[in-house]
Amino acid sequence: MMLDQILKALILATILVGLMGLLFKKNLLLRILSMDVMGTGIVSLFVFYAAHHGRLTPTVADGAEGAYADPVLQGVILTAIVIGFSIVALVLVAAMYIAKRFPTLNVDEIEERWKEDG
Amino acid sequence: MILLVVFGPLLAGLCCLLLQRGLRTIPVLTYLVSMGVSLFVLTSGRVLSLELVGSFGISLRLDQAAAWFILLNALVSGAVSWHERYRGRHHYFFILLALLHGCVNACFVSQDLFNLYVVIELTTITAFLLIGQGMSTRHLWNALRYIFLSNVGMLFFLLGTLLVYEASGDFSFAGVVQAPPTARALIIIGLLVKGGVFLPGLWLPQAHAEADAAVSALLSGVVVNIGLLPLIRLEGCSPDVETIIRVAGLGGVFTGLGLAFFQRDLKRLLACSTISQVGFVLIVPVAGPIYAFAHGVAKAALFLCAGNLPDRDLLRLREKGVVWPMAWPMVLAALSIAGCPLLVGFSAKYQVGYMLDGWLGWSVALASIGTATIMAPVILMPQRRGSWKESPAWQGPSMLCAALLAIGVFAGPYEAAGWMKSAAILVAGLLLHKALLGRLATIPLPGAWEKLEHVVGMTCVALALLILGIYLP
Numbered sequence: 001m002m003l004d005q006i007l008k009a010l011i012l013a014t015i016l017v018g019l020m021g022l023l024f025k026k027n028l029l030l031r032i033l034s035m036d037v038m039g040t041g042i043v044s045l046f047v048f049y050a051a052h053h054g055r056l057t058p059t060v061a062d063g064a065e066g067a068y069a070d071p072v073l074q075g076v077i078l079t080a081i082v083i084g085f086s087i088v089a090l091v092l093v094a095a096m097y098i099a100k101r102f103p104t105l106n107v108d109e110i111e112e113r114w115k116e117d118g
Numbered sequence: 119m120i121l122l123v124v125f126g127p128l129l130a131g132l133c134c135l136l137l138q139r140g141l142r143t144i145p146v147l148t149y150l151v152s153m154g155v156s157l158f159v160l161t162s163g164r165v166l167s168l169e170l171v172g173s174f175g176i177s178l179r180l181d182q183a184a185a186w187f188i189l190l191n192a193l194v195s196g197a198v199s200w201h202e203r204y205r206g207r208h209h210y211f212f213i214l215l216a217l218l219h220g221c222v223n224a225c226f227v228s229q230d231l232f233n234l235y236v237v238i239e240l241t242t243i244t245a246f247l248l249i250g251q252g253m254s255t256r257h258l259w260n261a262l263r264y265i266f267l268s269n270v271g272m273l274f275f276l277l278g279t280l281l282v283y284e285a286s287g288d289f290s291f292a293g294v295v296q297a298p299p300t301a302r303a304l305i306i307i308g309l310l311v312k313g314g315v316f317l318p319g320l321w322l323p324q325a326h327a328e329a330d331a332a333v334s335a336l337l338s339g340v341v342v343n344i345g346l347l348p349l350i351r352l353e354g355c356s357p358d359v360e361t362i363i364r365v366a367g368l369g370g371v372f373t374g375l376g377l378a379f380f381q382r383d384l385k386r387l388l389a390c391s392t393i394s395q396v397g398f399v400l401i402v403p404v405a406g407p408i409y410a411f412a413h414g415v416a417k418a419a420l421f422l423c424a425g426n427l428p429d430r431d432l433l434r435l436r437e438k439g440v441v442w443p444m445a446w447p448m449v450l451a452a453l454s455i456a457g458c459p460l461l462v463g464f465s466a467k468y469q470v471g472y473m474l475d476g477w478l479g480w481s482v483a484l485a486s487i488g489t490a491t492i493m494a495p496v497i498l499m500p501q502r503r504g505s506w507k508e509s510p511a512w513q514g515p516s517m518l519c520a521a522l523l524a525i526g527v528f529a530g531p532y533e534a535a536g537w538m539k540s541a542a543i544l545v546a547g548l549l550l551h552k553a554l555l556g557r558l559a560t561i562p563l564p565g566a567w568e569k570l571e572h573v574v575g576m577t578c579v580a581l582a583l584l585i586l587g588i589y590l591p
Contacts, residue, residue, distance in 0.1 A: 015277075019578070022270065023571055023575055023578065024571070031266075032266075035266065035269060035270065038270075038273055039269075042277050042280070045277070045280060046280055049280060049283075049284055072283075073280075073283065076232050079236055080235070083240075087242075087243065087265060087269050090243065090246060090265065091262055091265055091269075094250060094258045094259075094261055094262040094265075095262060097255075097258050098258050098259055098262070102255075107569075107570060107571070108569075110259060111569055111570065114256055114259040115256065116255070
């Protein structure tokens, strides 16, 4: 039980660290990575809650009983993982193009200069 | 029929992608199908629903509220693709338009939180590709900001969804009532970010103003609504949630108005007016769908017109004047937003005003005068002679205005008191603009609050306020 609480605290800390990075990092790349860290934290929280009632792999079997993990949460989170990674990929591509035009990743500088190019 | 509305446009988009032809006709057919289905639901009063695979399956439901939104989506998509047909657009534009249409329809019919998360993210990705399609730094930075903000909002939403599942055992909207207050706050914040309401919606002016005119029309007319319909559905679930969302809506109304008074740039003015209009949608959930319809159609027409004007700066535009084939759809759409009788905007405003009394009714009337004031520069735009043969650009907005007029004449209440009230509001707004508030536009606002970190920060502040607001009473 104690271990569970520690695990949950660590996961929540991951989400918070991601959020802080999102707000305070000046580097565009690090900011995008922070977004991914926050997403990973939320995915882990899904997995954590799925294992609430047990950790056995949920399988279809006759008369099988035991402490199974919740298959709905585990199934559903797969979709969210795919969405998260595709969004990070798209944002990184956009960031790559921007960084090619003005050789900088500093958000403040981009924020000042994005109007220069039509 | 629901499957046709959702998968028709998606399939059409894929077919066009594979075949590389039929780009302008096949998607338009699917918009017509959406329009037909939504009109069928609206006129017959039936509710279409579909369950895919038993429990924990996906349930889709097309009711009256969703039908208004789907009709709006079909009209705007059709008008935009007509407007852009000869403009040398890359053919991906039309494919993305069809995909966006399908994804947005899916948002309107989905009935559970997780499904909603998936389709909203899908819409976000499609909208990102549309905004960034020009590939200049302006487009890319704008698209990056958009997807960044949306993704932060949707991460909050996902967290809330998990907490709702933990409390109630499924993902239905009704489960939100049993969920802990934090879960409610997280879900509402996620949807407010997508809907562009109040503090979480401060990203909206720059995103909508800097995109291309056709894309702005889609974003302001259609895409903000994917956050609004779920919020309207949530308002129906419990009175607590309703109060919170209505307060946020009222805050959004006045924030948008306050920002719009200081805008010199036409597109930024329209974007700020969007923030205030989406607030109106949330104040009265029963009248929300028709209000969102009226606003979406009119705003899309205004943005399409704004892309064809000689200048974006309002003061210079007043000197140059606008040729009349472009000016009349603009004036009609602006009048509809200001609530002029015989247009759909009036029917919507009437329904909102009808439901409210006391101080809320007065503040909504005050906000309506404010709306008329910010629309005044567009309504009073000097017109210039010109030929309608010069450019076909007036056709798309005119189609939308014809819809505004037709549904307005059909639906509009013919009641003397309502007409007098709306005329008084309109005249008061125009006089206020002439006398005083028109001059505010020359004062430049500081622009630092629009930086990415501040906009994300405001979302977090709003989340903290919401959680405090739920726990304190």
